[in-house]
Amino acid sequence: MRLTYALPLAGAATLASFAAHAETITVATVNNNDMIIMQGLTDEFEKAHPDIDLEWVVLEENVLRQRLTTDIATDGGQFDVMTIGTYEVPIWAKQDWLVELDDLPESYNEQDLLKPIRDGLSQDGSLYALPFYGESSMMYYRTDLFEQAGIEMPEQPTWEQVEDWASQINDPDNGVYGICLRGKPGWGENMAFVSTLVNTFGGRWFDEEWHPEINSPEWKEAVGFYVDLMNNYGPPGATSNGFNENQALFSSGKCGMWVDATSAAGRLYNPDESQVADKLGFAPAPIAETPKGANWLWSWTLAIPASSDAKDAARTFITWATSQDYIELVGETEGWTSVPPGTRESTYENPKYQEAAPFADFVLNAIQTADPTDSTLKPSPYIGVQTVNIPEFQAVGTQVGQMIGAALAGQQSVDAALDQAQRSVDRTMRQAGYYD
Template identity: 45%
Template sequence: MVLARLRPALAAAAAFLTMGVTGCAGWGGSDAGAGGAEAIDVLMVNNPQMIDLQKLTAQHFTARTGIPVNFTVLPENDVRDKISQEFSSQAGQYDVASLSNFEIPIYAKSEWIAPLDGYIAADPGFNQQDVLEPMRLSLTAEDGKVYGQPFYGESSFLMYRKDVLEQQGVQMPANPTWQQVADIAARVDDKVPGMNGICLRGQPGWGQVFAPLTTVVNTFGGTWFTADWQAQVNAPEFKRAVQFYVDLVRAHGEAGAAQAGFTECLNNTVQGNVAMWYDATSAAGSLEAADSPVKGKMGYVAAPVEKTKSSGWLYAWSWGIQQASDKKDNAWKFISWASSAEYEQLVGRELGWSRVPAGKRASTYTNQEYLAEASAFAEPTRAAISSADPRNPGVQPRPAIGIQFVDIPEFTDLGTQVSQGVSSAIAGQMSVDEALDRGQELADDVAERYRSRL
């Protein structure tokens, strides 16, 4: 998802590293169907952690199990389209796909993916209880069955320049409120020449501006829909949250905020252009990289709140098995290896602990070798993920699971359309009231479909 977009250079490099286990699969290429009767076909996103997995599979999985793995590796938007086409048709060409906690409950309800409970029960070495509870909940469908296993996960937190705040005599609370964050942004804004107070996403998209903004809506007491499917996009709490966010980024945010997403805020933070940034916990690895100019200068605290105890989002790239697959047993063997604590140890030994696909298992955060590499952000990350509640993220009951999204198929289009108005408000081209009144009409159209089913 756009929630954790890495730097373009990394993504570009990943595109050229798509070497399949049984052959070469370039960007968009595929060796599906090769490798004999035991082989499985995996369709996955081309991010760096997945490319690491691809490189390690032949020597450490196939050699041990005798199961060849054919990878088809695609950019995020392309892989989502291909997975949707493949799994909705139940063509059976791919056995396993990389899915997020947004798609998995939807696909499970449509019976496009297979439940994993039987495999989990028969494979105690996998240790399902070691998977962090919010991850387990987010990958469990309405029928109470588990349909996915996380490869890595993230939440959100506030990142800040310790040295800049200290120079201004500012103490960052461990659990700040949004008003405290706004006050700090005002105090540090431009105290270092060219450094704004905070970076917040403003780029249109359900997974761009509305990833952080929906968490603000939740903690301000708002929601997209009530439990009985009444749209709330122009309700007072929703408006107050969006107005606060827009005012904050306009007053003390980054240049070009209306088009800034994860990558732009990452670059602004690394380059010393902002003093604070609220975004994905996965960003910390880049900020603390050996070549980062801000390594050792950053502090990490919980996502800011207003009316809730916590407000961090929850996201996981995970594995699901296509219902039409006739190789489910082999598919589970691959998933149980790729999502295991054993695999994390392998990555740490072979590639370095900074490249471990973390954010999914409690044991990761007691691993001293990992903590030695990630000490600055490991505990705040674990705490953020552990406190996330995908079923009760706000102050009122919700009709669907999800923190930074509403887990219904229509949300991708709805969130993106409403976000365009919010981005226009950040750019000063329309008011928040106008943007959300338009959004209310769109949300009510969606809600009406669900009300008719009650």
């Protein structure tokens, strides 16, 4: 969709001259709520920058990742701004696929960016993407259902407790399911959640020699628990539900609990967006054998591919969309629970945000305590909480996600799915030269 706005210039000839010289940049982004708000503020950007037109490509998460990876790996040049995550940025920067973002304007206040987020987007001390929003993960729950069942939320819930609570509040006859969790296959969809579940059950993706451990006892216990929990107390058709679908289910009152991204909190607390805004509780992501790796660390970012032929205009846009001024603009126009979270210290120091967002300090702590360098009970050779920071993980994670999706759908047993996944990942790692 092309969004172009005419400005009040003097005379048709002047307008035609302006239109002829405006530079168009193509922005590829994900169809999450914060990005839809960004797209809706196109008019504000173009008024301030009449020499730049924005053209938007807004895609579902799995499709976006596939399109962007293909384009940048082939030097396609279709996009001037790419919405990518903490996983891609350091890997693509090493390949010289991204523009280094040095010499940012002083007004951008780079030091205001939260350190865990900034560090994840840096390579050799330089930023290669700017964070649009950042997140960890947490548990949301319906306080009214918990009160009716006489359940008190502890300071740190466990997965064993979650299963018990789900059994008590599950009421499918009245359209309420005990728990909603991601089931849509994809390395950034179901595997973002499943990886943290495996972490806290004591598992890891790879041993210290890069051999996969996907059919280990820890994986089988974690994935078996997940499949049973969802089949017993989750909504039907869970393999179609990713972040956006579960957010819609929870905000419409159909889930008693939901464990997912902290970035959903603002929308769930907004009474214009959520039917459960007045009965919403939150708690840390549940743990099992260990607290390590139970809550993830992620940032959706805006980066400029080296193949762009409009780098200066793209830089102008991404510095605007990730600035303190943009956050203020969203707060004043959309409401303070709608501002992009998890990127700037100034957001969490802002009295307007603190008043509107009772979850603010909780989310900030979750982001600051997530540790990608120490996310597994046993030592591992990789960096990442819900991802493994190697180029092969995009394919590996998606393969495993599809097999776990098949187990969730009842198409094969958990053991069979994980044995198949183990063979597939072992083959990929051997071909990539990690071991003979």
